[in-house]
Amino acid sequence: xxxxxGLWAVVPVKRFAQTKRRLMPLLARHERGAxxxxxxxxxxxxxxxxxxxxxxxxxxxxADAAAMAHAAGALVMADVENAGTTAAVTQxxxxxxxxxxxxxxxxxxxxxxITPADIETIVVAHHAAPSVxxxxxxxxxxxxxxxxxxxxxxxxxxxxxxxxxxxxAARACGIEPQILQLEHVGHDIDRPNDLATFLLRPSPxxxxxxxxxxxxxxxxxxxxxxxxxxxxxx
Numbered sequence: 001x002x003x004x005x006g007l008w009a010v011v012p013v014k015r016f017a018q019t020k021r022r023l024m025p026l027l028a029r030h031e032r033g034a035x036x037x038x039x040x041x042x043x044x045x046x047x048x049x050x051x052x053x054x055x056x057x058x059x060x061x062x063a064d065a066a067a068m069a070h071a072a073g074a075l076v077m078a079d080v081e082n083a084g085t086t087a088a089v090t091q092x093x094x095x096x097x098x099x100x101x102x103x104x105x106x107x108x109x110x111x112x113x114i115t116p117a118d119i120e121t122i123v124v125a126h127h128a129a130p131s132v133x134x135x136x137x138x139x140x141x142x143x144x145x146x147x148x149x150x151x152x153x154x155x156x157x158x159x160x161x162x163x164x165x166x167x168x169a170a171r172a173c174g175i176e177p178q179i180l181q182l183e184h185v186g187h188d189i190d191r192p193n194d195l196a197t198f199l200l201r202p203s204p205x206x207x208x209x210x211x212x213x214x215x216x217x218x219x220x221x222x223x224x225x226x227x228x229x230x231x232x233x234x
Contacts, residue, residue: 006054007105007123007147008096009047011069012079012088013040013060014109022191026220034214038206039189040065042112045206048072050116052123054101059088065109085158089146096151103129103149106156111144112198112207113184122147122185125178129153132170133178136163138186139194145185147178196220 016033023032047056058069061079069076077095079088089106096104105122107114126133126147132154135145141161148154154169170177189195189207199217202208211217 005102006052007103007126007149008055008057008101008151009050009053009105009107009119010089010092010096011040011043011047011056011058011074011107011109012085012092013058013062013065013069014085015060015062015082016064017062020110020190023189023195026192026195026223027216031214031216034210035189035207036110037064037068038210039112040109041068042205042207043107043109043114044068044072044074046114046116046119047107048074050119050123052120053105057092057096059092086156089156089158093148093151093156101151103131103147103153104151106143106146107185108144108188110188110190111185112189112205113187113203115184118182118185121182122180125180127178130173130175131178132166132175133180134163134166134170135180135182135185137188138183140190142188144188145180145182 016036019036020032056074057077058065058074059077059079060066061082066076077092081087093104122133122145129149130153131149133147134143137144141163143158143162143166146166153175154166154173157165167177189198199211
């Protein structure tokens with residue numbers, strides 16, 4: 001596929017040292033940073049093994065993430081402002097539109113279970129422009145994938161309840177969005193419950209390997225058992 005035709009994947013990556021603060025009750029700062037790095041590696045690997053994309057762009061202000069993207073052969077855009085996911089994806093969409101790219105597929109950096117088959121499912125389901133395809137998060141009403149043709153077909157607004165906002169924004173533009181329920185894409189790791197669910201099922205991901213090899217998974221299981229025992233004793 002040519003670089004101008006088809007969907008360009010866009011992955012916004014926050015600075016590893018400053019991300020995943022909702023996991024603070026469970027993970028130390030260095031553990032949160034290492035997990036964020038592993039999750040991004042899983043997402044980047046899935047994207048690089050997908051043949052249905054026109055290209056891959058990583059937008060980040062983290063030097064380590066930028067180096068990982070460069071090493072994988074992805075295009076890197078500097079997120080100088082570090083103003084959050086919405087601002088980063090909007091910047092990327094504007095750039096893709098300015099250089100004549102057909103469309104954009106936003107994939108978050110914290111969906112480690114995503115597979116090339118998931119990405120290809122989105123690409124195949126996505127219609128010709130003008131079109132929008134959405135994959136909702138399994139919890140919190142967020143958006144875990146957003147495909148737009150052209151890249152700026154709708155305004156981005158990521159966060160809790162963003163799936164509803166993106167769906168209504170598309171309809172306001174006269175576009176009936178495609179909605180896909182994809183288990184692997186829908187499962188991000190942002191909160192303690194997300195992490196607990198992820199650890200219930202072993203996976204061939206760098207994220208799972210990190211959590212198990214460093215004893216974090218067993219530590220969390222022990223803490224969970226202790227809380228359950230205290231609850232029953234009370």
